[in-house]
Amino acid sequence: MSGHAPKSRVTLAEPGWVKALIMLAGLGFLGFFILLPLAAVFTEALRRGFGPYFEALVEPDALAAIKLTLLVAVIAVPVNVVFGVSAAWAIAKHKFPGKSLLLTLIDLPFSVSPVISGLVYVLLFGAHGLMGPFLREHGVQIVFAVPGLVLATMFITFPFVARELIPLMQAQGVDEEEAAITLGASGWQTFRRVTLPNIRWGLLYGVLLCNARAMGEFGAVSVVSGHIRGETNTMPLHVEILYNEYNFVAAFAVASLLAILALVTLVAKSLLEWRHGAELAATARRH
Amino acid sequence: MSINIKNLTKRFGGFAAVDGIDLDIQSGELMALLGPSGSGKTTLLRMIGGLDFADEGTLLIEGEDATVSEPHARRVGFVFQHYALFRHMSVFENVAFGLRVSRRKPKISDADIRTRVMNLLELVQLAPLSGRYPNQLSGGQRQRVALARALATEPRVLLLDEPFGALDAKVRKELRRWLRDIHKGMGVTTVFVTHDQEEALELADRVAILNKGRIEQVGTPAEVYDNPASAFVCDFLGGGTRLDCVVADGAAVIAGARVPVVNQLPPPGPATAYIRAHDIDLAEAGEAGTLSATIRLIQPVGPQLRLDLNLDGKVVEAVLDRHATTTPLTPGQTVSLRLRRANVYAG
Numbered sequence: 001m002s003g004h005a006p007k008s009r010v011t012l013a014e015p016g017w018v019k020a021l022i023m024l025a026g027l028g029f030l031g032f033f034i035l036l037p038l039a040a041v042f043t044e045a046l047r048r049g050f051g052p053y054f055e056a057l058v059e060p061d062a063l064a065a066i067k068l069t070l071l072v073a074v075i076a077v078p079v080n081v082v083f084g085v086s087a088a089w090a091i092a093k094h095k096f097p098g099k100s101l102l103l104t105l106i107d108l109p110f111s112v113s114p115v116i117s118g119l120v121y122v123l124l125f126g127a128h129g130l131m132g133p134f135l136r137e138h139g140v141q142i143v144f145a146v147p148g149l150v151l152a153t154m155f156i157t158f159p160f161v162a163r164e165l166i167p168l169m170q171a172q173g174v175d176e177e178e179a180a181i182t183l184g185a186s187g188w189q190t191f192r193r194v195t196l197p198n199i200r201w202g203l204l205y206g207v208l209l210c211n212a213r214a215m216g217e218f219g220a221v222s223v224v225s226g227h228i229r230g231e232t233n234t235m236p237l238h239v240e241i242l243y244n245e246y247n248f249v250a251a252f253a254v255a256s257l258l259a260i261l262a263l264v265t266l267v268a269k270s271l272l273e274w275r276h277g278a279e280l281a282a283t284a285r286r287h
Numbered sequence: 288m289s290i291n292i293k294n295l296t297k298r299f300g301g302f303a304a305v306d307g308i309d310l311d312i313q314s315g316e317l318m319a320l321l322g323p324s325g326s327g328k329t330t331l332l333r334m335i336g337g338l339d340f341a342d343e344g345t346l347l348i349e350g351e352d353a354t355v356s357e358p359h360a361r362r363v364g365f366v367f368q369h370y371a372l373f374r375h376m377s378v379f380e381n382v383a384f385g386l387r388v389s390r391r392k393p394k395i396s397d398a399d400i401r402t403r404v405m406n407l408l409e410l411v412q413l414a415p416l417s418g419r420y421p422n423q424l425s426g427g428q429r430q431r432v433a434l435a436r437a438l439a440t441e442p443r444v445l446l447l448d449e450p451f452g453a454l455d456a457k458v459r460k461e462l463r464r465w466l467r468d469i470h471k472g473m474g475v476t477t478v479f480v481t482h483d484q485e486e487a488l489e490l491a492d493r494v495a496i497l498n499k500g501r502i503e504q505v506g507t508p509a510e511v512y513d514n515p516a517s518a519f520v521c522d523f524l525g526g527g528t529r530l531d532c533v534v535a536d537g538a539a540v541i542a543g544a545r546v547p548v549v550n551q552l553p554p555p556g557p558a559t560a561y562i563r564a565h566d567i568d569l570a571e572a573g574e575a576g577t578l579s580a581t582i583r584l585i586q587p588v589g590p591q592l593r594l595d596l597n598l599d600g601k602v603v604e605a606v607l608d609r610h611a612t613t614t615p616l617t618p619g620q621t622v623s624l625r626l627r628r629a630n631v632y633a634g
Contacts, residue, residue, distance in 0.1 A: 005465040020536070026520065042399075090562040140333070175367055175369060175371035176371050176372075176373055176374070178338055178364065178365075178371065179367060179373070179436075180373075180384065180388070181337075181358050181359070182336055182337070182338065182358045182359075182364070182365040182387065182437075183359075183384050183385035183437075183439075183440060184358075184359035184385055184388055184389055184390065184434065184440060185359075185384070186359075186388070186390075189388045193373075193384070193388070194373055198374065198375060225580040
């Protein structure tokens with residue numbers, strides 16, 4: 001990306017009023033659909049001041065929801081990092097039969113409605129599901145419990161890391177790995193000393209997006225959760241319940257945490273793009 | 288260390304990239320694998336280095352069977368066309384990499400690594416840049432780092448894939464001389480791949496010329512240049528202009544003129560002659576055994592005078608000594624040519 005636009009671009013300039021109109025439309029759209037709702041979340045949350053706001057956050061059910069959300073993310077994100085790095089490594093650096101099938105499968109969660117994704121787990125592991133009787137016999141509860149939430153979240157978020165890394169690793173090629181191998185490095189040494197350092201920023205970027213989605217996922221989690229207060233409610237589900245109970249301040253207070261998470265992710269993402277733009281350029285434009 | 292290759296074959300799908308190659312490389316030799324793209328030269332090099340494995344045939348390094356052994360067990364150094372430096376490591380760490388991952392026991396101490404790396408960086412004249420990163424180096428410097436890195440593990444064989452391919456003419460020339468010096472100094476058996484015939488002839492002790500996965504000829508630069516074994520080799524080594532001829536009475540007859548043949552004479556009958564640009568002289572008009580041609584273009588290039596000539600509708604290239612050519616020449620002029628020698632192949 002050369003920062004210098006060629007001078008000839010000037011001849012393409014639209015009349016001033018057209019530019020103003022286009023910018024106004026863009027900014028207006030942004031304001032109406034993004035800034036306004038964001039402001040609304042915080043105004044609603046703080047409508048009765050900071051007291052009730054913090055009360056809503058430390059109330060046991062809310063705390064349980066926050067803890068559960070963190071727990072789910074803490075399990076789902078690392079698992080997806082391992083899966084995503086392995087899949088990207090396999091796809092970008094090796095040739096094998098079924099490679100394009102694997103690529104398609106990785107994209108599956110993007111193309112399937114989250115509700116369906118959740119429903120699949122109910123059909124598989126639910127009381128009347130395929131494996132229901134077996135699980136009941138062994139006293140394992142998956143659906144309407146934490147394992148179900150983790151599974152559904154993992155499914156929804158597994159493309160993020162892999163999708164981020166595949167183009168990056170493909171662009172980097174296998175030259176450096178081959179060089180490492182001829183210098184006597186083992187497969188693991190090659191991965192740890194050469195492959196991993198080359199993808200670290202892309203990986204961090206993928207982790208950020210994966211984490212944001214893991215914490216914010218609603219549809220799939222809603223289906224497998226069972227909405228047991230203080231037990232199987234994650235933050236997005238908790239927000240919905242509070243809202244349905246007309247407890248607006250509490251609902252928006254919890255929602256504001258998710259909004260803050262989104263803002264932090266956004267800032268971190270922009271920082272990464274700014275500092276390590278070249279390494280991410282292969283993929284940055286897609287998000 | 289000697290390398291013995293027997294009937295080595297590598298297929299990609301149905302396509303044989305390397306097709307039953309036999310080649311013996313002597314210990315301490317500097318060998319060039321020369322050929323056009325797709326001739327299998329890089330695949331052959333990668334098989335010697337253990338980056339590709341043969342489907343058939345055997346590969347011996349120093350008498351040991353290395354056909355299927357892992358790269359690290361072969362103890363070869365590999366220099367890649369685009370350097371393949373580790374972009375996140377400094378020059379020092381790039382060169383140190385092979386020592387750090389070494390499986391030799393006992394482990395090489397940090398002090399030893401430092402001494403060894405700095406010695407190598409002295410050798411490639413990059414010691415002051417040891418803290419730089421690859422993207423802060425010029426192409427020539429990167430290539431020297433790549434070479435130092437490959438030499439750090441004291442390989443038995445040094446393999447280079449188009450080592451000067453991505454460099455400009457001046458740097459290329461410098462690096463060639465410099466690689467020759469290093470090879471002389473260390474005596475490590477070296478094999479390099481190139482598509483540049485000048486580079487191969489200038490640098491190598493022996494040249495193997497590859498075409499379509501097979502070896503066409505192996506020999507010293509003088510041997511392959513003076514006596515190309517096939518039309519392909521002749522053509523690839525700057526064969527010059529290709530002309531139809533008839534072989535009769537121990538010479539090639541081109542448009543009525545008899546031209547001496549330097550290589551093994553093919554059986555009498557129609558054949559193809561290759562005339563190198565340097566083997567064409569201007570002659571006095573009407574002299575016996577000369578050909579008449581028209582000058583199309585005159586280009587003075589340094590000490591040379593390059594002529595494009597029209598010989599019965601065929602374009603012939605001639606190179607004359609600019610200072611020895613006293614007769615004034617102009618485009619469109621008709622001149623007499625004497626063809627000093629030709630390489631002639633049947634068909």
